[in-house]
Amino acid sequence: xxxxxxxxxxxxxxxxxxxxxxxxxxxxxxxxxMPGRFQKDAAKGLNxxxxxxxxxxxxxxxxxxxxxETCTVNEGPAASPSITISMxxxxxxxxxxxxxNGQVAFMSGKLRIAGDMGxxxxxxxxxx
Numbered sequence: 001x002x003x004x005x006x007x008x009x010x011x012x013x014x015x016x017x018x019x020x021x022x023x024x025x026x027x028x029x030x031x032x033x034m035p036g037r038f039q040k041d042a043a044k045g046l047n048x049x050x051x052x053x054x055x056x057x058x059x060x061x062x063x064x065x066x067x068x069e070t071c072t073v074n075e076g077p078a079a080s081p082s083i084t085i086s087m088x089x090x091x092x093x094x095x096x097x098x099x100x101n102g103q104v105a106f107m108s109g110k111l112r113i114a115g116d117m118g119x120x121x122x123x124x125x126x127x128x
């Protein structure tokens with residue numbers, strides 16, 4: 001006998017947000033999801049390369065290239081990034097999942113930025 005379809009708001013919510021939709025737990029998962037979260041309207045006229053240098057467990061280097069209304073994510077360093085964002089991999093996961101405030105991370109030294117600071121401020125509007 002098949003399971004009954006969800007009928008209560010709680011059951012419906014649980015069905016919509018199964019473990020497959022759980023918050024990412026590694027930088028690799030976050031970067032893999034970025035193209036699908038990209039807000040092309042927010043990127044009109046923007047040409048920039050974001051370099052991410054993440055240290056510690058699950059760390060590595062990734063770059064995100066925004067070219068007008070397109071987004072490409074690559075593993076590895078960028079040749080000439082517009083901005084470089086450096087932090088631990090766990091702090092990056094915590095920041096992108098809302099557990100760590102970006103301004104607090106910056107002011108406490110957990111988040112370091114080299115290059116165009118305006119691009120860092122624009123990042124949140126580029127990805128939903």
